[in-house]
Amino acid sequence: MNVREQPVSETLMPPPDVNRAECPSRLVLEHVTSRWGVLVLAALLERSYRFSELRRQVGGVSEKMLAQTLQALERDGFVHRDAKPVIPPRVDYSLTPMGHEVAEQVWTLSRWVESRLDDVFEARETYDGARES
């Protein structure tokens, strides 16, 4: 048979497929499409932000959720954290090249949703109207 050995892992893992429940790409997708993940990425596309600036920009995030979201995005390699060793602390958040790619997508999506809001409202009225008995 002369099959070459797997170069990276002994246990050969299946190709990524979000339709499989166990596929790790689902978790990554959930990080970027999470409630605050989308908004943080989209915000960082426009410019880099400090923690509290970002908190003001993204309406309604608690400190806890912002920190949590940023950590997940940093760990996945989408966000770069630059903590200056000064007092009071100053931490700048920006997108990595890879983060920039996702951010563009979620930014576009956000804008698209905003632009189609009226159509959604109309659809809802039709839907709700049809099932009132």
Add this chain to the structure above:
Amino acid sequence: MNVREQPVSETLMPPPDVNRAECPSRLVLEHVTSRWGVLVLAALLERSYRFSELRRQVGGVSEKMLAQTLQALERDGFVHRDAKPVIPPRVDYSLTPMGHEVAEQVWTLSRWVESRLDDVFEARETYDGARES
């Protein structure tokens, strides 16, 4: 002053902005970026599905969540539901023109995440390695 009356609503509503906590576009965005919403839309982009086909296609969805997700997407005007009055019941789900537009975006996003999985893993190793004490 001679200000013209608002043609649609008395209470003039601010333009859609996902960065505002109360903006209704956030809810719509959450429907399409929800855990199952993304996967359902992406699946329906390839072809229309019956309920149980879709359940088989999207690994790990419960009946309850699939029904709930489809209802939200239908109400927002992204998914079209076609129930044939036959026995056993047959219901076909497909994308509306508007749904097709979002679905393309989340499909692209899903595929992008799958393709960048290795980079994410690498970033995680770097991140985790840096903070082990």
Add this chain to the structure above:
DNA sequence: ACAGTAACTTACTTCAAGGTGGGTACTTAC
């Protein structure tokens, strides 16, 4: 001496997401 500040962390609590298992109504296949 004491308040203020930035970027968190931690503990506690609340609420929604989600899973499980039941039922339904009818038909076809075994």
Add this chain to the structure above:
DNA sequence: GTAAGTACCCACCTTGAAGTAAGTTACTGT
């Protein structure tokens, strides 16, 4: 006759996501 498929709905319960509020650090300004 009974099991399985179909597309659900409903009630119950668990888990996890998220909010609230307080504590932490180390320095600066008054």
